[in-house]
Amino acid sequence: MIIDSTDNNLRGTQFMPIDCRNVMDDLDASAAMVADTPYLGLHIPQKPWMFTSEGLNEGRHPIPPGSVVGGLYDALKQDTDAELLLLDKEDAFFHTRLYYLFQLYGFHAMLWNDACENLKDSGLTLLEHTPSFPDEVDESREVQPPDVSMLATLEDVEHAVGIDDVLLIDVRAHNRYLGDTEPIDFKKGHIPGAVNIPYSDVFESGRLNITSLEHLRPFLSEFRELIVYCGSGMSATPPYYVLESMDLPVRLYGGSFSEWIRHHDVETGVSTMHERMAKFEG
Structure with a gap:
């Protein structure tokens, strides 16, 4: 679901903000950007969570296998019922990429199609807990195959x-x-x-x-x-x-x-x- 600050019907739902900002193919520049201008929630690095070297295709940024995407989703959700809310800067695509990957493998998340500043003033309930990444990805984890309709x-x-x-x-x-x-x-x-x-x-x-x-x-x-x-x-x-x-x-x-x-x-x-x-x- 794609939402913004006009969606008043979501008041009362608890959200976990997820910072998806990145600089393409530059992990150091991405980390520096996030440190210089912090957003709400945990920052998700582009690799391996948004693309991997060995994925589902031969392009420059292969789609990760389900074990990677599922491992990230499990780490973020843990034992909470909060909705994952993916954030990014203007004219961006890293949040839509992660949103796509979650949907591709049958995982539920929401996309914030608005400025981060508007999220702070939206009246939505934001989870203060910040999860951590898994130490390693369980490649044996069973997830549903990618949705061929997508x-x-x-x-x-x-x-x-x-x-x-x-x-x-x-x-x-x-x-x-x-x-x-x-x-x-x-x-x-x-x-x-x-x-x-x-x-x-x-x-x-x-x-x-x-x-x-x-x-x-x-x-x-x-x-x-x-x-x-x-x-x-x-x-x-x-x-x-x-x-x-x-x-x-x-x-x-x-x-x-x-x-x-x-x-x-x-x-x-x-x-x-x-x-x-x-x-x-x-």
């Missing part, structure tokens, strides 16, 4: 390319989609046939705008399935939740562009499908 694999995307009723959505910056520049990966361009809805389009004043893509509903509703991707599967999670909130059939491609280019070529410029979508953008 997660698209490389094979799923290979099948989707060229299929008229499945739409691939690239949420990277437009110049990366076009192939004009690529600061991270070793190929430029996008997965063939994909349209571009930049990550920044789904935010307003630094927070997810659930209605930001309503103008595209007539176009998006033409497809049996939507598959959203980014560079490595991290920043695609905010657009994923905007599309999900529209009750559209969407999955996240976990490996994203960084996995695709290990196995396939890409295309540059604007796809024919993207030209079709442009008619709805106004």
Whole structure:
């Protein structure tokens, strides 16, 4: 459930704030940021809890196995009935990533889609207890398999390319989609046939705008399935939740562009499908 300071019906529910802020791929900078500007609750490092070296795909930030995600969830919940409430800074995706991972393996959490300062004044009951991380992850722990209705694999995307009723959505910056520049990966361009809805389009004043893509509903509703991707599967999670909130059939491609280019070529410029979508953008 995605909530903000206007959700008065949650008064009386106890919440455990979870600080998800991070600097991508920099554990030291992440720790320094958190120390310099403390948030409420325990800070969750990005690795191994949000991605691992050996995960479910071959992208830059593989989705962790269920044992890792389940181990984190158990450590946070312990014996409390408090709801986990995931926090992040503006225009961010680490809280949506962890929210996605919990949902992927059947664990319940809530996402705070508002400023941390507003949480302090929201009237919500916040748990003062701060849990600790497990000393090691029990890899033998049994959890349910990942929800295939949420997660698209490389094979799923290979099948989707060229299929008229499945739409691939690239949420990277437009110049990366076009192939004009690529600061991270070793190929430029996008997965063939994909349209571009930049990550920044789904935010307003630094927070997810659930209605930001309503103008595209007539176009998006033409497809049996939507598959959203980014560079490595991290920043695609905010657009994923905007599309999900529209009750559209969407999955996240976990490996994203960084996995695709290990196995396939890409295309540059604007796809024919993207030209079709442009008619709805106004």
